[in-house]
Amino acid sequence: MTTVTGHLRTALWLAEFGLPVLPLREGKLPFGNCTACTSSKTAGPCRCGDRPNMKFAGPCRCPAPCHGWAAATTDPAVLTSRAWARSWQRAGAVAYHPGGGGFTVVDLDNTDAVTWARQTLPATRTVPTARGEHWIYQGAMQSANGARPGVDIKSLMVYARWYGPGTGDMTTLPDAVRALIVKEETTPAPREEVDSSPPTRATWDRSVATGCRHNDTFVRTGLTRGLARIAACPEQGAGSTAYGVARFLAKQHTACPGPCGLEAIERQIIDAAVAVGVPEAYATRAVARGFNAVAVRAS
Template sequence: MTPPTGIPRDPGAVALPATLHTALQLAAQSLPVLPLREGKGPMGNCRACRKNACGGRPNMKTPGPCKCPAPCHAWAAATTNPHILTSPAWAPAWRQAAAVAYHPGGAGVTVVDLDNAEAVAWARQNLPVTRTVATTRGEHWIYLGTMTSPNAVRPGVDIKSVMSYARWLGTGTGTMAPLPDVVRALAVKEATAARPVSSALTVSAPAGGGQCLHRSPAYLERGIAMAEQRIEEAPDGIHRTVYRMFLAVLSAHGRCGCLTDTHIGRLFTAAQAKGESLQHCEDAWTNARTQLGM
């Protein structure tokens, strides 16, 4: 295949990785793309950009002004520039990449991510017909137009548009319809829904009883604050991020009795602010405890 216009071409170069080849094709069609590692997550930030130490793209709210040449900052790294995609700074990421993602908001579209058969059945009854892409467990319904990107707007349904990314799984079938008000309303409903953690929280801290290895109470506080920050800054994959942070907190603080219901409430509040439902939080907490044998 002849490379799209503007892509550097070296007759002596090795063959492009399949993921990069796909990314260049999509970029030529004005889809901002980025590599995904195994597990469908974005590449981690480089050392200079870790935890936004570079000062750019604070809390993932803007696509700049960080000048890092590597594919950092998840969705904000997505680009249509073939020279960036084929640059030496991106080469290690493409060698590791398991898939390609795109930034729906940057392409002017919104993806309604239906994660299971029940969610697909709901969409077929309630949403206008549009372009559909099959996924591993469900479907992506793609509409023309952009909006915010809340997760868990209803069981098995996430919205991916601005400040988010979606895995590229093909062009799909059907004609893309304009973004309907019913989808926008899902985000409004989710944002305004009352979810008081203090009255709804049904999990509790482990009883403890083990030896406390903390140097001071500040050690626990830093651990909780770091977990809150990681959850708040997660650009996508919030289910996975919440579970990993719950697992990390329980691993470090779950056996000595220092962890309290107040600490758990803080973690649940951070997760729910990112769109997690209370049920997802409780399931993640229970699964983390099971994994650790608590």
């Protein structure tokens, strides 16, 4: 059993709230992979089975904190294990996987970025950092570096350094943040009309799910985990995974009197598949088949 002090104590406290955590070495970087895991970057799946951020996805049986964000865990037995002890002894900070906890961090890297956020984004929980602020929203999305000058989006498949609990009430992830990672076409095809902004993204709440027997946390947690599974398939299998996620989520609502408003989360599942290379038409068909495979009063 590892002695519980310093950064490990903070990590265990965060894990109690369902936030997956891992140690960082000096310089805010994860600890390097163990010998068994280094081959995953060059020679194929590593001997431990790999974790789902590598080129070759799969369940990782490695006991050490390898593979960066994907090693993050809420399991106190893992966090206090011998395999993690040396890393905690040398740790310079604690990190967490925002998407794994159902959150998105808008990382504002300088004063100009902070000023922009205050003028543009809805207020939420705010955490001071070494050079700027972290604005934390409830809800997960794809991550992106350089979403705009001085602004990174940290959610799925990345880690964020823990700077403290911050202040303010956390609000739901707004469309204004999601829109930051919408890529503009550099050579758009000719069109009769030009959209001035991306379409409004539907969100799931009681206004669209008046007959659903589940609460918001249940639905959003299931969606977040499903999006993470799709994001873990950058090479292959994302389309079939999107189908499976849609089918699984629909299955949870078979006993609801309806409507459950599942069409409000359909677009997010499609977008997650498109983000890892699935053609949009294919992703749309796969998700529709997943929902239609289960008899549910979605609307």
